[in-house]
Amino acid sequence: MAAPGQPSAPKRRRRTRRIVISLVVLIALLVAADFGAAAVFEYQVSKRAREQFHLTDDPSVKVHGFSFLAQAISGEYGHVAIDAKGVPVQDTLRDLEVHVDLMGVIAPLGDLVSGKLQGVRVREVEGQVRVKASDITRALLQNENPLVSSITNLTIDPISEQDAQTDPDKRTDAEQAAAERAAELETDNDTKAGARICATADLxxxxxxxxxxxLITLVEAKAHFVPSRLELTNSVLGTGQLPDAFEAGITGWLKQLSLDPGQLPFTVTPTAVNVEPGVLSVKGKAFDVVLGGSGG
Known part of the structure; x- marks a missing residue:
């Protein structure tokens, strides 16, 4: 039996259960409110990013970190990511992917709730534009060459800068060791990157x-391809090299490959180029910018 003046065990269990249920409901409501508020903020940023990118659809926006409401109360958000696909630039580049990381986003809670949020200030922006193989094919075909009437199945893959400039099969052991050491020092934040571009062409x-x-090199915000050697295979040659004059014509044509991804988002200055399987990317940083305002 319970002591006089104390609730019985069943009553204590019921009370504890009610408290637990109430806490669960409260947490669920807070989480729902957090997600709801984040959705409103993401919509506001997406709408301004759509204007900034001149898109037909709203880009994807994701606020990182928990909780959103704690960040909203402070008026500053640590990390907001924006992704947009199918971004066109002129007639050649029609399917760019844009990724932007906004660090230190300033958006007062009062302006957000009232819908009066105008320019969104950002302490630091890192932007990246990714160019797919299909756009690289279009860029190549824009440069007319009497030796080439068509290109299909184009691929682009990363290689070390050393392998881009010299043939590994023709190096001495010492040269190979030196090339491997140099490759270990390469970074993704460089103005050049090794690339292998392969395709089937009508030559x-x-x-x-x-x-x-x-090498893919970044010069005045444009990515240029500087080929150092070619490998070709067809039914006439087998595997090997073209006659010098013929090869010079193809190499000169490839040197004309120049990709201008347009100005990176939010006046970001391109500072690095990188090659990934199937993709060429250009990226850079900017500081103290405004999203959706006159300063963007």
Whole structure:
């Protein structure tokens, strides 16, 4: 039996259960409110990013960190990511992917709730534009070459800067060791990157598979391809090299490959180029910018 003046065990269990249920409901309501408030903020940023990118659809916006409401009360959000796909630039680049990381986003809670939020201030922006193989194909075909009538199955893959400039099969052991040491020092934040571009082309009426090895370099915000050697295969040549004059014509044509991804979002200055399987990317940083205002 319970002591006089004390609730019985069943009553204590019922009271504890009610308290637990109430806490669960309260937490659920707080989480729902947190997600709801985050959705409102993400919509506001997405709408302004759509204007900034000149898009037909709203880009994806994600607020990182928990909780959103704690960040909203402070008026500053640590990390907001924006992703937009199918961004066109002129006639050649039609399917760019844009990724932007906004660090230190200033958006007062009162302006957010009232709907009066205008320019969103951002302490630091890192922007990246990714160019797919399909756009690289269009860029190549824009540069007319009497030796090339078509290109299909184009791929782009990363290689070390050393392998881009010299053939690994022709190095001495010492040269190979030096190349491996140099490759270990390469970073993703450089103005050049090794690339292998392969495709099937109609060269002088003969279907030819080729791979071009060289450097992608960033010059005045544009990515240029500088090939150092070619490997070709067709039914006439087998595997090997074209006659010098023929190869010079193809190499000169590949050197004309220049990709201008347009101004990076929020006046970000391009500072690095990188190659990933199937993608060429250009990225850079900016500080103290405004999203959706006159300063963007």
């Amino acid at each position: 002088g009426g003969e279907e030819t598979d080729f791979c071009a090895y060289g």
